[in-house]
Amino acid sequence: MPAMTMVQSLNAAIDEALAGNDKVVAFGEDVGYFGGVFGVTRGLQEKYGLDRVFDAPINEAAIVAMGMGMAVNGLRPIAEIQFADYIFPGFDQVVSELSRIRYRSAGQYTAPLVIRTPCGGGIYGGQTHSMSPEAFFTHIPGVKVAMPSNPYDAKGMLLAAVEDDDPVIFFEPKRLYNGPFDGDPHKPATSWARHPRGEVPEGAYTVPLGVGEIVRPGSEVTVVAYGTMVHVANYAAEKTGVDAEVIDLRTLVPWDVDMVTASVKKTGRCVVLHEAPRTSGFGAELAAQIQEDCFYSLEAPVLRVTGWDTPYPHAHEWSYFPGPDRVGRALKQVMEG
Amino acid sequence: MPAMTMVQSLNAAIDEALAGNDKVVAFGEDVGYFGGVFGVTRGLQEKYGLDRVFDAPINEAAIVAMGMGMAVNGLRPIAEIQFADYIFPGFDQVVSELSRIRYRSAGQYTAPLVIRTPCGGGIYGGQTHSMSPEAFFTHIPGVKVAMPSNPYDAKGMLLAAVEDDDPVIFFEPKRLYNGPFDGDPHKPATSWARHPRGEVPEGAYTVPLGVGEIVRPGSEVTVVAYGTMVHVANYAAEKTGVDAEVIDLRTLVPWDVDMVTASVKKTGRCVVLHEAPRTSGFGAELAAQIQEDCFYSLEAPVLRVTGWDTPYPHAHEWSYFPGPDRVGRALKQVMEG
């Protein structure tokens, strides 16, 4: 099995999708000839032609709407929004249109569009290249929301998203594109080649949406994370010696409530993590639901470790990013509770 | 003190603001000559002139951006978005611009824009005239979010919003425009004239943002609500006989954490309410924070009663709306917990 970066595995997924299904097209800003600013679609226009992998005007509403129109007409489009920070001009098309078309037409029309977009911080991208806006999308009935944490899942989940009959907002933590990242910026960069989930099978396979994964079994506390924070969680557990069970949620809507509640009922403690600002972040939903479902098993309140309620700063990147120290502190705190 | 509907008290507030401060202007779709589709700005163009109260093209991004540009240039604009359902074309201007201008310019530029918008259901408005999108805005650092539940607060809070040096998203529960509504559509409509908070002083006064109100003292369970749900909460408490303490949050960001936690620590139980869909609604934030702050006082999990995770339906209005029956059931359930 070849070792791949997440960029390569996403590229492979789109390649598989294009090869396997005539109805698949991919487009977005700089997606065509250039292959995307992160290279996720590199080489695919040359391989599949101008009308299957193409550039789109810089108008995110247009990109979503075009994808929706195409999907309604039977295609399986994969649209790229260059950075998740730039998805908002297209937000109305997602909230008011894409998410509702099945419902409001009583199933006569459906729009299985996949919107891929790189998200998250840790790259000194400042406030307009670092956002984690996933929570907004989890509050929109009718769209699924997913975020892989490694190359293997990225390929399998993206292929599952393309097969899915519902629209999927597919967040790609760009800090993980070229290697795992445990939240410590001072360590030398590591590569996916030396990570088990950097091994990516050739050919098509799917990792089902809606199913989480216990990436680190443990007994003392459940840590619910997704994207880059999965790696931070593992590292923090290791560093603190807290016997944490780390769950990689992978899909946010619908999330794997069974896996999470079983774990929390077992450990009696829970910490939820994300990079996005705290207030009304997806951690709020997780904490609210977990305390409701597991109240009588909980020995301490569910804690959240998240980005701060400020725009993402540039110079204070590592004071903002919820790194292993802050996660470690929360693990210790929840153990004392 | 004259009795006023909420439409009238909002109109009076804008009137006061325009009269008291040259810098105040009001605009939006149909806001000028017509006075708004709900009449909130009725008569004000005639009184203050075409350049102080005016119509705007049907482009919500333009409305927010124009307001922001004006606010940056020293005005105190009050923009109307005709229905909260239609705020999303302007969402990017709120998320990426309005909310961040103070931060990213390090205080050199500020944009004290008030965006008023009618929200909520109960009027058979279907999925595009019934939304309660407040949670989206609570996840945006840099904007304040408020929602009054009665004419008195509406006027005082709107005047506070206009005075506030930060942008305020001001949600107006349209079901309450013309009278209080306790969630029972089968009762005859009542009028604000017979409600104590329908008495609205003349002249300017403010109801400070960030401060909640205990609208019904109680000892058994704390109910946290805002907007129309405040009235539903009162009614449900009455109907069930549960001695609920009902808190009208009034401001969602920043919310009155001291008032809420003091109450929950006293009652040991809590139910949070909103009309918006459940997943990642503002109730999630409230429940997450309350369980964290009050964990050791809680005798049952914090429950949420909310709209369902579907678009707002037309015919099934009363199956969707979180009315007194559902709230009542939650009150009983939390008492058993």
Next chain:
Amino acid sequence: MTLVTGTAFHVPAPGRRPGDTPDFSKIEVPRAGETRKPAVDAPAGEVTDLAYGLVRVLDHNHQAVGPWDPQLSDQELINGLKTMVLTREFDDRMLKMQRTKRLSFYMKSLGEEAVAVAAAAALNDDDMLFPSYRQQGALIARGKDLGEMMCHCISNARDNLKGRQLPIHYASAEHNWFSVSGNLCTQFPQAVGWALASSYKRSNRIASSWIGEGSSAEGDFHAAMTLASVYKAPVVLNLVNNQWAISMFQGLSGGESATFAAKAIGYGVPGLRVDGNDFLAVYAATRWAADRARRKIGPTLLEIYTYRGEAHSTSDDPSRYRPKDEWRSWPLGDPIERLKNHLIGHGAWSADEHETWRAQCEERVATTWKESIGHGTLEEGPHAPTHTMFEDVYAEQPWHLRRQRQDLGV
């Protein structure tokens, strides 16, 4: 800050308000036949004059004249006329029923019947329509059962949308009629995407969409025009300038400074102004644009020039913002009267036949109404079963919706 008197910046105003006498003297009405008809493959840059012209066929004597005369058979015209009359009768009844609270809401298309009905006639039945809320005439033209339309409007058990949508927000895949959105202009770029997928599939089907002049101020207008222009999509984009957007006259949407058709120029797309109350003109212009699309020459923007004869919807009272009965003075007349007079003029139709048909429509609508309410009403039901409220959010019901359904006990 000291304000001097006078308006600080320009705020467009219609110049005629309640109490004023209607005054359309500023509206220039070119003679029928005056505006030229370019070849279907004319480059956009060579037809910019059409953005300032007005495609008209029926002259003041009700004769079809000039290059745009589509040369339709009497039967085709009579069909069009009949559909327009039916549409108007349907609208009338629905409005009345809303007044008696059987519908929560309604929007008429009075005066704009040709906009929709002529377009439907000029397009193929399998062309995909992305309408806004005032093109019910096109759905009727495509043969949608009136009873089904009513059942939708009253959200009863037979509503094909399961009670999920406001009245008039029809969706009918069978009629290649997309789901009407309550959000303005969103469907415009979607139509372009649909049309591109049609090209992609090497299909002959094109798309057409409608927005109002008020809606054309939305960013999605620019999205649609940019997409259509860049990829040369096979789409006919209609901008219905009916002079009003709720209470705002078209000057608030940019109409004071240029025609709406002129917006097409900057995209290198042909923009045609069309007399929207002239069935033949709307037919001919739509046909020209549809041919252009079908032959993959590219998109067209049609500014359909008309007047909103009624209130915006049942939620507003136009006598509060414009002169009463202004519509009666509209220089382009009533589309039904004009086509009727044309047909009568050359002996293919008569006033009696007309009245007979109108009465039949009234009757048919009334009968259908009675049947429809037999399947339930909004107020009293029955509606689609309550559990359906939780369906179609996703293809399969996820756990949280299942829980919510169970919580409601349905």
Next chain:
Amino acid sequence: MTLVTGTAFHVPAPGRRPGDTPDFSKIEVPRAGETRKPAVDAPAGEVTDLAYGLVRVLDHNHQAVGPWDPQLSDQELINGLKTMVLTREFDDRMLKMQRTKRLSFYMKSLGEEAVAVAAAAALNDDDMLFPSYRQQGALIARGKDLGEMMCHCISNARDNLKGRQLPIHYASAEHNWFSVSGNLCTQFPQAVGWALASSYKRSNRIASSWIGEGSSAEGDFHAAMTLASVYKAPVVLNLVNNQWAISMFQGLSGGESATFAAKAIGYGVPGLRVDGNDFLAVYAATRWAADRARRKIGPTLLEIYTYRGEAHSTSDDPSRYRPKDEWRSWPLGDPIERLKNHLIGHGAWSADEHETWRAQCEERVATTWKESIGHGTLEEGPHAPTHTMFEDVYAEQPWHLRRQRQDLGV
């Protein structure tokens, strides 16, 4: 679905890619002086030809010719030239420093110096600028301290933005320079709002904003144009067509089918195409538009026609999508060379003086850089104190931010 071969729909392609010889033969370059200059109060409908012309002053002999010659004094021109040179030296050094990781990011304005510097010269210093990220020349022209610019770019303790923004996202109220946004086109409608408030205050100040041709596809472009047109706002809107938007040539933004200036026509706003590499032309057109705005006649859209000489930013490598050194073949030349040659041509400047000034700039930039890093660097700090991260989110810190600050222990 069976796909036949060939492209199903039109996808614009630049026709020249890496490895190809640059070919600008399709670009028509009107002679300098050819495009007429209308009266400042000409109605928009009477200047539509200018959307297809090209305002040019400097001819191929570097002489200033024609009606648009702004008749600037030698000193004014020398000032402009000096500022352009300084801007280029500044950019060069910043790029190098980014390559050695002292900056996280940088964007040069190579070849576009006149776009910003000439505009700054033509506007009043108290006019409000809403720039995008490639108009640093205008900030330098307004006298912003280079050291402060650098301190911002390296987010050190003296960064006036407290380390909150990416490099080059300057904000300087003192210079009437709005906060540069990383989000494209958002500032365009804001500028219109600002300008309207200026009218409202009966102020003489106007606003000006810049976007790229790629960004003009955003919905906010339509928002800005609609607002400007409807309210006749005193604003100069610049659309810098530098041929590329990262890797996408201007055809992907609509440039294949019409000029970008032509977009103004549909709004009833004058749209002028301007040679962006001709300092005098940019000055003159800006001045015309500014006069129009200041006299409350209305807004103007200027398509500034130029070429992006460098990579989009330090994050991309243009040799992967366009011929190497394509810029060298750009038919409109280099703005610095052209103004220099003009001044030399009539004896107001010399090659030696030029080289001396350039070397002085290089030196000054180098010295300033050394001073600036003395106040800290991005990598090593010091930065603004960490607690400032929690400030300025709101005027006053609410409880949740206070808690978060305490949680971080700062």
